[in-house]
Amino acid sequence: MNPSATQTATFAAGCFWGVEAAFRQIPGVIDAVSGYIGGSTERPTYRDVCGHRTGHAEAVEVTFDPSRVSYDQLLHAFWSIHDPTQLNRQGPDVGDQYRSAIFTHSPEQMRAAIASRDAEQHNQRRPIVTEIVEAPAFWRAEEYHQRYAEKNGRAACHVPTVNLS
Numbered sequence: 001m002n003p004s005a006t007q008t009a010t011f012a013a014g015c016f017w018g019v020e021a022a023f024r025q026i027p028g029v030i031d032a033v034s035g036y037i038g039g040s041t042e043r044p045t046y047r048d049v050c051g052h053r054t055g056h057a058e059a060v061e062v063t064f065d066p067s068r069v070s071y072d073q074l075l076h077a078f079w080s081i082h083d084p085t086q087l088n089r090q091g092p093d094v095g096d097q098y099r100s101a102i103f104t105h106s107p108e109q110m111r112a113a114i115a116s117r118d119a120e121q122h123n124q125r126r127p128i129v130t131e132i133v134e135a136p137a138f139w140r141a142e143e144y145h146q147r148y149a150e151k152n153g154r155a156a157c158h159v160p161t162v163n164l165s
């Protein structure tokens with residue numbers, strides 16, 4: 001795999017443990033890393049983010065091979081693994097760090113994310129609250145958060161299995 005042929009996508013869809021596990025199962029995803037994004041604090045810790053003073057969301061930075069999985073397919077997975085109509089929560093997890101967001105890495109990703117959100121709105125009964133913004137700095141979460149579900153024998157949090165068909 002030529003590293004220059006990979007691309008990056010960043011998604012926030014609730015607790016990053018389940019989101020990371022869901023993206024890891026998609027063929028063509030090279031890596032999925034749990035971390036923090038969208039706030040003002042540099043090098044935040046989990047405790048900082050949970051304290052609601054950083055503005056960061058729990059998110060997953062996905063490295064993918066676009067010859068094997070498209071950004072549109074990743075967007076489809078994103079919509080299928082969470083409820084984008086819940087503001088600052090997913091299931092039992094409540095707080096601004098659990099918000100729904102797409103952090104884009106190019107103008108093409110921005111256009112695709114907006115088009116995808118608009119199409120997904122037809123499948124929802126309530127308005128989608130997912131924010132779509134250019135990706136600022138991503139801060140890798142502490143090591144114990146990486147591959148958490150895998151290391152702890154959990155299939156995932158509340159996140160359903162991804163089906164790209």
